[in-house]
Amino acid sequence: MNPDKETESEQSVLEIIDLEKEFGSTRVLDGVSFKIERGEKVVLMGPSGSGKTTLLRCINWLETYEKGEIYLKGELVGYTVEKNKRYVRKEKDIARMRRECAMVFQHFNLIGHFSVLKNIMYAPIKILGENPDEVRQRAIDLLARVNLQDKIDFLPSELSGGQQQRVAIARALAVRPSLMLFDEPTSALDPELVGEVLQVMTEVAESGITMLIVTHEMNFARRCADRVIFMDEGKEVESGPPEIVFDDPKHARTKLFLGEVNWEV
Amino acid sequence: MRPSALPIARRIPWFTLVAAVILFLSVSAIISSIANNANLRWDMVGKFLFNARIIDGVKVTLELTVLSMLVAAIIGFILALAWQSSNRLLSALTWFYVWIFRGTPLLVQLLFWFNISLVLPQVTFWTPFSGTISWQTNDLISGYTAALLGLIFHEAAYMSEIFRGGFLSVPKGQVEAALSLGMTRNAALRCIVLPQSMRAIIPPATNQLISLLKMTSLVAVIGGGDLLTRAQFIYGSNFAVIPLLIVVSVWYLALVSIATGIQWYVERYIGAGSNSTQKINISSP
Numbered sequence: 045m046n047p048d049k050e051t052e053s054e055q056s057v058l059e060i061i062d063l064e065k066e067f068g069s070t071r072v073l074d075g076v077s078f079k080i081e082r083g084e085k086v087v088l089m090g091p092s093g094s095g096k097t098t099l100l101r102c103i104n105w106l107e108t109y110e111k112g113e114i115y116l117k118g119e120l121v122g123y124t125v126e127k128n129k130r131y132v133r134k135e136k137d138i139a140r141m142r143r144e145c146a147m148v149f150q151h152f153n154l155i156g157h158f159s160v161l162k163n164i165m166y167a168p169i170k171i172l173g174e175n176p177d178e179v180r181q182r183a184i185d186l187l188a189r190v191n192l193q194d195k196i197d198f199l200p201s202e203l204s205g206g207q208q209q210r211v212a213i214a215r216a217l218a219v220r221p222s223l224m225l226f227d228e229p230t231s232a233l234d235p236e237l238v239g240e241v242l243q244v245m246t247e248v249a250e251s252g253i254t255m256l257i258v259t260h261e262m263n264f265a266r267r268c269a270d271r272v273i274f275m276d277e278g279k280e281v282e283s284g285p286p287e288i289v290f291d292d293p294k295h296a297r298t299k300l301f302l303g304e305v306n307w308e309v
Numbered sequence: 310m311r312p313s314a315l316p317i318a319r320r321i322p323w324f325t326l327v328a329a330v331i332l333f334l335s336v337s338a339i340i341s342s343i344a345n346n347a348n349l350r351w352d353m354v355g356k357f358l359f360n361a362r363i364i365d366g367v368k369v370t371l372e373l374t375v376l377s378m379l380v381a382a383i384i385g386f387i388l389a390l391a392w393q394s395s396n397r398l399l400s401a402l403t404w405f406y407v408w409i410f411r412g413t414p415l416l417v418q419l420l421f422w423f424n425i426s427l428v429l430p431q432v433t434f435w436t437p438f439s440g441t442i443s444w445q446t447n448d449l450i451s452g453y454t455a456a457l458l459g460l461i462f463h464e465a466a467y468m469s470e471i472f473r474g475g476f477l478s479v480p481k482g483q484v485e486a487a488l489s490l491g492m493t494r495n496a497a498l499r500c501i502v503l504p505q506s507m508r509a510i511i512p513p514a515t516n517q518l519i520s521l522l523k524m525t526s527l528v529a530v531i532g533g534g535d536l537l538t539r540a541q542f543i544y545g546s547n548f549a550v551i552p553l554l555i556v557v558s559v560w561y562l563a564l565v566s567i568a569t570g571i572q573w574y575v576e577r578y579i580g581a582g583s584n585s586t587q588k589i590n591i592s593s594p
Contacts, residue, residue, distance in 0.1 A: 104488075104489050106485055106488065106489065135493045135494060135495075136493060139488075139491045139492060139493045140491065142488060142489055142490070142491045143490070143491035145489075146489070146490070147486075147489040149482060149485070149486065151482055153480075153482035153483060153485060153486035154486070155483060155486065155487070155501060156480075156483060156505060157504050157505055166490070167490040167491060167492075170500075171490060171491045171492060171496075172491075215490075219490065219491070
């Protein structure tokens with residue numbers, strides 16, 4: 045098996061093969077496989093406990109996995125293969141690979157003692173070593189894009205949840221990731237703040253960036269997703285374009301779930 | 310008339326008033342009996358308050374406090390890092406350290422250090438060029454060095470717990486965000502966890518400093534040369550036991566008051582921009 049396969053031009057941004065994950069005796073992921081091509085927007089859906097968040101965290105190696113493979117731009121996440129053995133990657137190597145994808149968390153996780161601007165500029169300057177002046181301009185442009193140009197010097201605690209999440213999206217965009225991961229970005233928000241975050245996410249989607257989104261926002265999925273993957277009990281139940289999965293689900297489990305979710309927003 | 314048109318009157322708090330009067334009378338009786346008690350020899354207190362030997366003792370007390378706090382903070386920090394380490398042996402060792410040094414009384418530890426020569430009569434180092442060098446332990450361990458060692462090792466155990474609690478107070482999401490941006494664990498610890506844990510570390514650490522300041526008086530049992538040692542030395546020859554203990558108390562009160570002032574200032578400083586130092590109102594409005 046060759047871990048670093050395919051050439052740059054034709055490789056998928058993300059390829060997951062037979063991923064399994066257990067917490068104690070609970071099987072959270074039970075053989076998940078899919079690919080995401082450059083520019084694709086994929087929405088991951090399913091009832092809580094179906095393994096969506098764990099899957100996202102595995103891609104970023106915030107959660108380890110032992111069975112199956114995750115390839116990010118052709119590189120195996122978390123492990124290197126040497127002489128028929130698997131070794132966990134060195135800390136620096138893991139950090140390097142994490143820079144390929146940017147994560148937007150359910151609870152925003154903005155760095156509490158950094159201002160809004162510093163939250164966005166920190167990774168490009170301190171971690172990627174880019175030119176500070178250039179990064180500053182980019183950060184200001186990004187803040188304008190998420191409509192928060194007047195909050196540059198605010199601390200995260202001084203912003204509403206929706207504003208914090210928009211900063212978090214700007215922070216993720218600032219590192220110019222190959223893949224953006226969204227972990228239920230609107231589920232911790234008050235209902236009236238969900239719209240502004242979805243608005244920003246829609247604009248990000250239109251800019252052509254590759255996205256993998258865990259969300260329950262059906263209308264957002266219908267509007268932006270190229271593909272919807274419906275998961276239950278750690279398995280992919282069905283997948284396809286949103287209009288097919290939503291309007292003509294094949295599986296009883298999908299139908300049941302779609303009947304329960306909220307179609308507003 | 311509607312209630313809203315009536316003035317709001319307050320009842321006279323008879324019980325509180327009577328209690329206050331009784332309390333005031335009894336406290337003044339106690340104070341006046343203390344002030345007028347001839348056995349307390351207030352003249353001797355005034356005479357010895359700024360005695361050169363007492364002032365020397367104050368210096369040693371401060372020196373012991375500051376030195377042992379600094380070194381203990383460094384050791385405690387390293388222990389707290391080691392505890393966090395994924396290396397099981399390392400974290401077990403820190404657990405063991407804290408178990409030993411927090412689990413036995415400081416007084417006992419001080420006596421151990423003072424009598425260490427009974428266990429290790431000689432200290433021998435091997436150096437690559439000049440061979441072995443050795444000293445008699447008794448020449449190395451004076452009352453002062455034993456005091457310093459005892460305080461440092463005891464205090465380090467407490468400081469490591471304070472640091473550990475501080476690290477734990479930082480939400481997990483902060484570290485995950487840092488990692489997902491591509492920081493290494495060490496960088497995340499340095500740039501994210503440490504600054505954010507300070508708010509949870511500084512109040513108990515200053516508290517610890519204040520209690521350490523008073524705990525240094527224990528070193529008097531091994532002749533550590535601190536304030537109490539000097540006072541005991543003086544009253545051993547002039548038998549003015551109570552006046553000198555009052556002198557010692559006055560000095561400790563003064564030092565602790567200063568330290569409390571610093572603590573108040575520091576807490577206000579780190580609490581700037583947050584409401585974390587505000588009192589929680591537990592009484593009725």
